[in-house]
Amino acid sequence: VIYGQKLAEVLPEIPPGKKVLFLSESLGxxxxxxxxxxxxxxxxxxxxxxxxxxxxxxxxxxxxxxxxYLAANPDVYGIIGSDGVGVNAAASVLLKNYxxxxxxxxxxTISDVSIRALELGFIQKGVMNSYFVIGYIAPCYAYIxxxxxxxxxxxxxxxxxxxxxxxxxxxxxxxxx
Numbered sequence: 001v002i003y004g005q006k007l008a009e010v011l012p013e014i015p016p017g018k019k020v021l022f023l024s025e026s027l028g029x030x031x032x033x034x035x036x037x038x039x040x041x042x043x044x045x046x047x048x049x050x051x052x053x054x055x056x057x058x059x060x061x062x063x064x065x066x067x068x069y070l071a072a073n074p075d076v077y078g079i080i081g082s083d084g085v086g087v088n089a090a091a092s093v094l095l096k097n098y099x100x101x102x103x104x105x106x107x108x109t110i111s112d113v114s115i116r117a118l119e120l121g122f123i124q125k126g127v128m129n130s131y132f133v134i135g136y137i138a139p140c141y142a143y144i145x146x147x148x149x150x151x152x153x154x155x156x157x158x159x160x161x162x163x164x165x166x167x168x169x170x171x172x173x174x175x176x177x
Contacts, residue, residue: 004038018077023086062089081107
């Protein structure tokens with residue numbers, strides 16, 4: 001839920017009559033549902049509609065679905081990619097068909113296409129998980145489960161935002177040539 005709220009917070013203010021599109025390649029999974037819940041909790045009090053689009057994990061299909069949805073829904077002002085496929089599919093569609101400022105996108109910026117969208121202004125701020133913390137948490141979960149036979153709760157991941165100024169180090173970390 002917290003990650004969904006963080007994703008929602010970094011979008012520019014949504015003008016009246018516009019809506020937000022939440023993209024999920026894993027609609028119905030616990031993590032995607034929780035992120036969607038966080039996005040809804042942020043926008044509902046503001047009266048901003050949030051719609052979801054299931055993309056699958058196939059980038060070709062995901063791009064087609066995003067392009068078709070945007071063509072049929074010109075009232076989309078903000079897009080939230082719940083994970084890599086969503087943000088990359090949307091970034092690809094925006095880069096090919098829109099100008100910066102027409103539709104804003106956010107999500108994890110961890111590929112060449114999403115970093116390019118950040119660089120050009122389609123993404124003003126991306127929200128990243130701390131990959132160190134994720135790598136640390138997984139063995140902790142496994143240890144607690146193995147030794148105590150319960151799943152731990154209340155282990156919070158770190159989130160941080162990236163902007164155009166971060167493009168260089170993002171490319172170093174995530175784009176392999």
